[in-house]
Amino acid sequence: xxxxxxxxxxxxxxxxxxxxxxxxxxxxFCFGNDITAPLALRQxxxxxxxxxxxxxxxxxxxDHFVPARDLKAANNVKMLRDFSRRFKIKNFFDINNCGIExxxxxxxxxxxxxxxxxxxxxHTCTFxxxxxxxxxxxxxxxxxxxxxxxxxxxVPSTIQFIYKGRFPKWVCGKDxxxxxxxxxxVDGALYKVMEFSGPVIRxxxxxxxxxxxxxxxxxxxxxxxxxxxxxxxxYLKKVTNNKTPxxxxxxxxxxxxxxxxxxxxxxxxxxxxxxxxPHLPSNAKPVRSLSKVKLTQVVIGSCTNGRIxxxxxxxSLLKGKKVKKDLRVIIIPATPSIFRQAVREGLISVxxxxxxxxxxxxxGPCLGGHMxxxxxxxxxxxxTNRNFIGRMGSPKxxxxxxxxxxxxxxxxxxxxxxxxxxxx
Numbered sequence: 001x002x003x004x005x006x007x008x009x010x011x012x013x014x015x016x017x018x019x020x021x022x023x024x025x026x027x028x029f030c031f032g033n034d035i036t037a038p039l040a041l042r043q044x045x046x047x048x049x050x051x052x053x054x055x056x057x058x059x060x061x062x063d064h065f066v067p068a069r070d071l072k073a074a075n076n077v078k079m080l081r082d083f084s085r086r087f088k089i090k091n092f093f094d095i096n097n098c099g100i101e102x103x104x105x106x107x108x109x110x111x112x113x114x115x116x117x118x119x120x121x122x123h124t125c126t127f128x129x130x131x132x133x134x135x136x137x138x139x140x141x142x143x144x145x146x147x148x149x150x151x152x153x154x155v156p157s158t159i160q161f162i163y164k165g166r167f168p169k170w171v172c173g174k175d176x177x178x179x180x181x182x183x184x185x186v187d188g189a190l191y192k193v194m195e196f197s198g199p200v201i202r203x204x205x206x207x208x209x210x211x212x213x214x215x216x217x218x219x220x221x222x223x224x225x226x227x228x229x230x231x232x233x234x235y236l237k238k239v240t241n242n243k244t245p246x247x248x249x250x251x252x253x254x255x256x257x258x259x260x261x262x263x264x265x266x267x268x269x270x271x272x273x274x275x276x277x278p279h280l281p282s283n284a285k286p287v288r289s290l291s292k293v294k295l296t297q298v299v300i301g302s303c304t305n306g307r308i309x310x311x312x313x314x315x316s317l318l319k320g321k322k323v324k325k326d327l328r329v330i331i332i333p334a335t336p337s338i339f340r341q342a343v344r345e346g347l348i349s350v351x352x353x354x355x356x357x358x359x360x361x362x363x364g365p366c367l368g369g370h371m372x373x374x375x376x377x378x379x380x381x382x383x384t385n386r387n388f389i390g391r392m393g394s395p396k397x398x399x400x401x402x403x404x405x406x407x408x409x410x411x412x413x414x415x416x417x418x419x420x421x422x423x424x
Contacts, residue, residue, distance in 0.1 A: 002255025004158045005225055006193045009133035009252075013116040023153050028115040030145045031059035031091075033101055034066065036120035038076045039139035041083050044146060052087050053149030059091035059110065060084060061101035064363040066094075069370040099335030099361040102126040102214060102303035107337055109243035112236070113228040114252050118142065118151055122217045123303055123385065129209040130236065131228030131252045136217065156222045157261040158193040158254075163200035165269035170419045172313075173208030174305060174383065174403040176200070177215045178274040180266065182284030190220035192261055195254065200268055201226060206235040207307045214304045215385050218281040227253045239337075275381070275416060276401040279389045287406050290416040296378035298323075298411040299392075300404055301332025301359070302366045305383035308338050310404040315347040317408035317422055318354040324414030329356040330372045336361060356411070368392045374399075381410045 013025035065073035084092035113131035120142040127134035216224030236244040272286040333339040364371030366384040374393035387399035409417040
């Protein structure tokens, strides 16, 4: 019996000849952020660890509460900086050289397709889009991995999703994953791998693929993954300035006789842009059915949709227009390099002239941290990944999830709107 791509990566990392139900595997890279890593450092100290396994294979990314929103946030960053100095960890990333971790780390060339990655953040699954086995773990697991360089894994089974058909206008990776989660539910892939494949995925840009794997966890998945191809290689070369080492992508494919837990085929030909309604990502509906929903705020950014292609789409709709009066519209480029590219292309000027506020790279409002918290009764259309009760502030607020195109159209109309309503 053949192996899936995830199984191949775990088998290689285990150093064994045969894959068992559980593996103790060597990791290629591990990381935490300014919320989760301090917890890991406390566990590291309490366990009595005296060394790290590799000072080049550990990363700390300060992204959730930066610029520091309060004294506690500032203290967390200081803790990570001091630990990094003590153990000579090379990859400490603060505000002057940082960004939202699941976008920023792609630019660092610290790992490549086929890597086994763990991160103390549930959206670590994002890196599956470039063919990595990438798992979110708890802070205690991160602490142990920083010392041992290994971690325990229960080998997950895989569901294969095959996307077919033609791309309708305005439909993108965000719509595909919202529709998929709506189809299978928030526990439809519980502790399984979502392997995205088919002709539609091969035509989808890498940033669209990153959006899809980013949200695999919202269906309960352990991770998401997509077989890397030449498009993957070209993308990584571009964002890392040719620093990513060349890998044999032909070996990073699931075998034709691999065993899948299920195979689900989805035809997207008639799919409309999707919006997930409060209070679950699985509550996905066509955008036109929600035209009466008025908004208080729009957020375009996050590790899900804060990349340059997302900003380009939003700017193409906002150019020459104004956001609805009294509506707060917040734009958050995911990394400094994306911010600089947006400046060079004139996108930041488009946003400013339309009446948007542009933030430095930060997770900020996505987790209800800062830079756009909601009060009672307020409603937001966000390009983020979660819309649980109280996710972006008050438990009495309402979070709707959508694509950058839907968000930009909604910013102009002041209500949830289809991009066709504002596109000239």
